[in-house]
Amino acid sequence: MTSPSPLPLGADWDPLAALRAGDDPPLDVLLSGTVFFDIVFTGLERLPRPGEELWSRGMGSSPGGIANLAVAAARLGLRTGLVAGFGDDAYADWMWDTLGREEGIDLSASRRFPGFHSPLTASVATEGDRAMVTHGHELPEPLTSLVISAPAARAAVVDLAGETTWWADLARRGSRIFADIGFDESGRWDPADLAPLSHCHAFTPNALEAMSYTRTDSPDRAVRALAELVPLAVVTDGASGSYAIDGSTGEEAFCPAVPVNATDTTGAGDVFAAAMVLGTLAAWPLAERLKFAALCSALAVQQFGGSLAAPGWGDIADWWRHLSDASTEGDLRAAYTREPYRFLEGIVPDHPVQGRRRAQGTFALRSDAGEH
Template structure:
């Protein structure tokens, strides 16, 4: 394992990225960026990534020193609204240039109107297999970011029909990212079509952590749990031992451990890797794991070395937590390019720490675009249908 990994100084990481990255006053017209363009062939499926799950309308409050006590009202310093749930992951993959399709159920309320338009029009996500249901309202989550973590309150109802009925109508994809605790009936069919399955899983509220829950991994190419989930399901005491146990089940095992970094073993290449996290002051951690998974997916499709995949994923997560609002905090190529140019410029000015970091991220030279790319919206105070229409 390479011991030459590095952390990125917090004052030189995502804080250097402007609100709408990749835009300069006299820049050429902005374009989207496809990091896989040079490797695409006519035989490729129409989608890179297929996702399925519940979309929530998220209201995110930030800048609270603590949670309110019963009967108490606190004012937050920041607030934003954005599509949430599976939209966090769909937006993260789309902003990294992956052709993304989402199978989800939407209501017929104003929240659903705004989320559908944001995901399909602004983010370019294929919703051709998604459905609008009459008389059905959007699920909603209020997320409060405080003390380095978040607390949430959610309301919603089951969809009128299962999403598995809609997945068959989705375009073919190279990768499907799925929830191990969700519907699994359609995984085998996708795997038989040549789609690689990347699975994640959430916290087991039953506290049983039954290893039998991991049985669907037989259809999966990769598994990306966090350290708590990985250790409890594998009955191990460290993330390193957990990732080794999971590597016996899937070709690519990745275990994330928050600020302590990430671990991975890729049996298809024989690589093993550890990468420290990028140390930054987080504004809102919502969706950081989704951004990490999106970046790992891009790196896997691009056939990057495992160390580079982990470093890229760590960087993307660090950029995301500098913004609030899960889905719309996901970095685009403007954010990544601005960070890389800032790091390179600082290194050229003689900063030794920046030079060390630049050397470890040299692979970005082959990834970042050399032209301005389309800016991406951030979470906003309200979904503002009228101002959106007049923009």
């Protein structure tokens, strides 16, 4: 097991350095959930028909599920702790090594269960969307006691559809709770499901979820309704942008999406959420938080493989320096994109930052992130 480190391994950049003090909790963000072994196929024009076999042009493997959010947070320099149950198979060995050693995520509150195999998801990215097939089993024991005994954190990101009994305890310990929620397959969209938001600092649903729960007909009206429930309400609407209201600062903001050619959208919402946590902990203006989150998501969807597609500070700095390069002078699209992101000049590192590992077709226990 690993212990809390001063900075996620390989990050070599701490965006919160100026705000840190000796009495800070050991973690910036605590997460809990299921880790899947993800296999992602890309480059297909359509899904296969019954009985048909299609060959994909690309394939990658990576830790998935809650690992998408954990890796995204760690790559942004947040001291990240993960509470999860792992099996004892080869998939679990690789994921434990990748998350703990390569990404610097604190797994001290996670547990490995003998005789338990890793959940697995096969994902096919096609036609701007994805389809998935998953297999797995319930953990031999619940994670609640492990979460309660985990190292203290400034923030925690939780799922409204998951276990909520430990939220109040984390909030009492000083953690700001950022909540999300998934699609309601029952179709009821019962507003009572939002009751646990009373313990939360932020809520970040997508537009469909937000409008369905608030019985509104636009993301703008939905975010205003949700702002009555939490200090920070954020509604994401894919390529149409994102909306937010921060009642604690009195700010409102809308941010258009950064236009890119998407390869795989797996984990894009997790990257957005991790960026919002960082921006909130750093006390950035709301508009800058949204722009930063939109940029991180845009960089992620140009890679495939969920968690290992998450950008690091090297990716962010490269994007900004390319956009600011003299060769882009006179380029209207570059100028239009560059202006709203000038705040990055005071945020991105001014020295080279190590590149981050990407998803590959196979996995190995001794992969060096620098070689990829």
